Amino acid sequence: MKNYCFLTFLLGLTLLFSNCSRRKEAIKYSNNFDILPDRVWAGEDFWTIPLEDWQINEGRLECTGNSSNMRTNLITYPIKPGNGTFALNVTCGMLHKGDQEGTVGFSIGVKDDEDPDVKAACYFGKGLNLGVRTNGVLFIEDQTVSFPADFSWEKFHIQVEGNFSLKGKAITLRLMNEQQEEVAWLVKESIDEIEGLIVLGVNHHVASPFSNGPSFWLDDLEISGTKISYEEENRFGAILWAMYTNSRNVLKLTAQLAPVSAQVNGEVHLEIEEGDGWKKLATEKLRVDSYTATFRVGNWDPDLEVNYRISYSENLKDGETSDYEYIGTIRKEPVDKPLVFGGMTCQYGYGFPYTPVVINLLKEDPDILYFSGDQIYEGNGGYSIIRFPAERAILNYLGKWYMFGWAFGDVMKGRPTICTPDDHDVFQGNLWGDGGRKIELEDWQEYAGTSGGYIEPAEMINVVHATQSSHLPDPYDPTPVEQGITIWYTDMVYGKISFAIISDRIFKSGPKEAAFWEEGRKDWITEQGIDLSRLDKPGLKLIGDRQFEFLTHWMKDWKGANMKVLLSQTLFANIPTHHGSIDGILAGDMDSGGWPQTPRNKLVDLLRRCYAFHVCGDQHLPLFVQYGIDEFRDAGWALCTPAITVGYQRRFLPDRLGIPYKNRPDHDLDNTGEYIGGMGHKNYVYAVGNLPDNTRSELRYERAQLSSSGYSIITFDPESRDISCNAIRFLADADRLRPEDSFPGWPVTVNQFDNAGINRTGDKITIQSNGVLNPALLVYDAKTEELLLSVRMKGDKFSGIVDGSGRYNLKIGNPETERWKTISELIPGEPGTNPVVVRF
Numbered sequence: 139m140k141n142y143c144f145l146t147f148l149l150g151l152t153l154l155f156s157n158c159s160r161r162k163e164a165i166k167y168s169n170n171f172d173i174l175p176d177r178v179w180a181g182e183d184f185w186t187i188p189l190e191d192w193q194i195n196e197g198r199l200e201c202t203g204n205s206s207n208m209r210t211n212l213i214t215y216p217i218k219p220g221n222g223t224f225a226l227n228v229t230c231g232m233l234h235k236g237d238q239e240g241t242v243g244f245s246i247g248v249k250d251d252e253d254p255d256v257k258a259a260c261y262f263g264k265g266l267n268l269g270v271r272t273n274g275v276l277f278i279e280d281q282t283v284s285f286p287a288d289f290s291w292e293k294f295h296i297q298v299e300g301n302f303s304l305k306g307k308a309i310t311l312r313l314m315n316e317q318q319e320e321v322a323w324l325v326k327e328s329i330d331e332i333e334g335l336i337v338l339g340v341n342h343h344v345a346s347p348f349s350n351g352p353s354f355w356l357d358d359l360e361i362s363g364t365k366i367s368y369e370e371e372n373r374f375g376a377i378l379w380a381m382y383t384n385s386r387n388v389l390k391l392t393a394q395l396a397p398v399s400a401q402v403n404g405e406v407h408l409e410i411e412e413g414d415g416w417k418k419l420a421t422e423k424l425r426v427d428s429y430t431a432t433f434r435v436g437n438w439d440p441d442l443e444v445n446y447r448i449s450y451s452e453n454l455k456d457g458e459t460s461d462y463e464y465i466g467t468i469r470k471e472p473v474d475k476p477l478v479f480g481g482m483t484c485q486y487g488y489g490f491p492y493t494p495v496v497i498n499l500l501k502e503d504p505d506i507l508y509f510s511g512d513q514i515y516e517g518n519g520g521y522s523i524i525r526f527p528a529e530r531a532i533l534n535y536l537g538k539w540y541m542f543g544w545a546f547g548d549v550m551k552g553r554p555t556i557c558t559p560d561d562h563d564v565f566q567g568n569l570w571g572d573g574g575r576k577i578e579l580e581d582w583q584e585y586a587g588t589s590g591g592y593i594e595p596a597e598m599i600n601v602v603h604a605t606q607s608s609h610l611p612d613p614y615d616p617t618p619v620e621q622g623i624t625i626w627y628t629d630m631v632y633g634k635i636s637f638a639i640i641s642d643r644i645f646k647s648g649p650k651e652a653a654f655w656e657e658g659r660k661d662w663i664t665e666q667g668i669d670l671s672r673l674d675k676p677g678l679k680l681i682g683d684r685q686f687e688f689l690t691h692w693m694k695d696w697k698g699a700n701m702k703v704l705l706s707q708t709l710f711a712n713i714p715t716h717h718g719s720i721d722g723i724l725a726g727d728m729d730s731g732g733w734p735q736t737p738r739n740k741l742v743d744l745l746r747r748c749y750a751f752h753v754c755g756d757q758h759l760p761l762f763v764q765y766g767i768d769e770f771r772d773a774g775w776a777l778c779t780p781a782i783t784v785g786y787q788r789r790f791l792p793d794r795l796g797i798p799y800k801n802r803p804d805h806d807l808d809n810t811g812e813y814i815g816g817m818g819h820k821n822y823v824y825a826v827g828n829l830p831d832n833t834r835s836e837l838r839y840e841r842a843q844l845s846s847s848g849y850s851i852i853t854f855d856p857e858s859r860d861i862s863c864n865a866i867r868f869l870a871d872a873d874r875l876r877p878e879d880s881f882p883g884w885p886v887t888v889n890q891f892d893n894a895g896i897n898r899t900g901d902k903i904t905i906q907s908n909g910v911l912n913p914a915l916l917v918y919d920a921k922t923e924e925l926l927l928s929v930r931m932k933g934d935k936f937s938g939i940v941d942g943s944g945r946y947n948l949k950i951g952n953p954e955t956e957r958w959k960t961i962s963e964l965i966p967g968e969p970g971t972n973p974v975v976v977r978f
């Protein structure tokens with residue numbers, strides 16, 4: 139096996155010495171791409187944008203797209219500041235002429251003024267553009283020189299020289315024909331310092347985007363000089379990152395690879411560190427649509443804290459292999475301390491690579507991460523989505539998805555990650571999956587995106603599910619939905635917390651099924667006071683029958699857990715009053731989990747029966763809410779986490795609209811208290827992180843901060859049962875959190891038992907357990923056999939409310955040892971029931 143960095147034999151990393159009296163190290167890099175197999179991925183030194191427009195083909199780097207601003211960033215050899223020289227050479231040729239004037243050449247000194255990170259430079263960096271235009275001019279920015287019209291575009295060479303000394307700074311650009319004869323040259327003097335990435339650009343001159351421009355191949359890239367530096371740590375790939383979960387002694391881990399070549403024996407290996415070496419755990423075949431390998435390791439010891447290594451070898455054309463590895467850590471499952479949970483959602487691309495949030499997450503060191511959805515948006519990366527065909531859509535998705543892992547990979551490599559896709563992840567601004575139904579794009583557009591179903595091909599949806607969620611614990615019921623679309627809803631027990639991880643999109647009905655108005659969008663209620671019950675038609679789905687069946691099973695399973703938490707994409711209430719902008723007032727939104735009302739109420743009731751807390755995202759509005767079903771505050775609490783970066787804006791400004799409220803919390807903050815929500819529910823809004831009216835800023839990260847972006851940290855204490863929540867702003871410093879770094883109303887602590895709802899009515903059941911501490915208690919209606927209450931008692935006493943027929947069957951015991959006692963036909967209030975004493 140050869141060295142991990144396969145390009146060591148490709149690149150001549152040599153030390154030259156300049157003529158200066160002070161000896162300077164000159165670095166040389168070259169790549170003729172000859173031994174690389176045909177593949178999409180350009181290699182660990184490069185990052186190509188858009189991903190689907192570049193490939194290695196027949197020993198060349200080809201840009202096959204025809205749009206503007208396609209680029210290959212050389213991420214490992216940036217130009218450094220100071221005096222010195224550099225020389226760049228590349229051989230090019232035209233692939234397609236197109237019908238637009240295009241360019242090929244370099245951007246040099248590409249960096250992002252706001253974030254020095256190489257990732258930011260790739261997507262937001264600006265540098266000096268130079269090269270050749272197909273209208274027959276050589277250009278360095280605005281400076282141009284013409285060359286003869288009979289120039290052959292079949293094969294030519296571009297050379298760049300930079301000379302930076304005390305005497306002056308100059309860039310020389312030369313165009314040579316195939317025979318290496320100079321065709322034209324251009325010098326630009328008195329330029330500013332050049333510092334940053336070297337980028338190969340195609341159609342990188344254009345101010346306004348276009349399609350059907352020319353495309354080019356590039357080859358024989360040579361870079362050298364004393365102003366060139368080598369940043370080894372910038373390498374990215376072929377194993378890009380990994381996500382894992384461990385639950386109930388099963389480790390699941392998915393390795394995400396770049397689009398490497400499809401090869402006969404594409405095997406990915408997983409090892410753990412043991413002594414001085416590595417012990418093989420498992421080998422899996424690389425899935426070549428999603429470029430993932432998912433490992434499942436049974437008998438996993440949760441007390442083990444160990445480094446893991448993922449490795450992959452790719453065959454090269456010269457008979458050698460290039461060998462890649464990726465190292466992370468499986469951490470010991472915390473069982474004797476509160477579980478620190480990082481809640482994230484919604485990554486709008488202007489905030490990429492979200493460095494302030496990434497740094498804060500590393501500082502917060504959460505035990506587990508939750509990315510609830512919208513890990514991509516359609517516009518992320520600065521280029522459009524491709525919907526069809528599936529193969530192109532998948533590559534286009536992967537290019538955007540890779541941004542997520544590039545940004546958060548270092549956080550995810552050392553802790554379990556729960557990641558679930560939402561609507562934008564499958565290229566639908568809103569998703570009502572309708573059980574996986576296929577919907578034609580035209581039908582979807584005709585009804586303004588309110589018909590149920592998936593537009594994208596099932597192959598693409600399944601790649602989204604594989605990349606985002608294949609490392610979750612095994613699905614409760616893996617049977618695919620319509621079109622063979624895979625599902626991933628499941629539960630996970632970690633740190634004595636039992637999480638249910640569900641989709642509130644895959645099974646949901648489309649608003650078109652219910653909306654009765656003629657004009658306007660079918661998912662938006664623009665008029666106050668309409669009869670909302672007319673939208674609650676029988677048979678409409680929210681989470682679907684299958685997930686209800688799963689939750690009914692989950693709610694009674696307390697093995698290894700003291701508390702229950704439901705994770706889903708959105709809130710089961712419709713809170714915001716303003717959508718899109720400060721002028722966009724809306725009475726109701728069926729995209730929220732507040733609709734359809736009947737399954738929503740059934741779900742919220744199920745959650746309160748097992749004292750479950752709800753964590754979600756999607757809204758782009760940090761919220762801490764107590765649900766109501768019949769009365770205000772008669773059900774559980776929910777945290778809607780701040781978006782990592784807010785794009786689409788939502789606000790909750792009922793006070794401004796004169797919407798009446800009651801029982802404002804003690805903190806007396808505006809826009810809090812008991813309000814009737816957009817879908818008619820009784821919502822108690824304890825805290826909201828509203829955006830100011832104006833969120834404009836030239837600076838990306840400042841705009842994110844102003845737009846109420848950030849993350850949440852939730853601490854679940856399985857002993858005290860306290861749930862402590864903080865929603866933290868984008869630009870906070872986690873080491874020095876000031877009160878203003880939390881959104882108004884946070885931090886806030888509730889207790890597990892508050893999730894029953896303080897205004898709940900019914901029969902009171904009081905238990906005294908003798909002989910078993912912290913038993914699980916299940917209370918069934920004696921008549922209907924329905925499970926009405928499910929709890930892990932704290933200590934030996936408990937009292938709670940059930941709403942049933944008045945006669946109840948109780949099951950109480952230790953779920954770990956399966957030692958149970960039953961009590962039948964209990965009638966609360968009768969003698970001997972206050973408390974009911976259970977002896978083991």
Ligand SMILES: [Fe+2]
Pocket residue numbers: 484511512562756757758
């Ligand atoms: Fe979102």
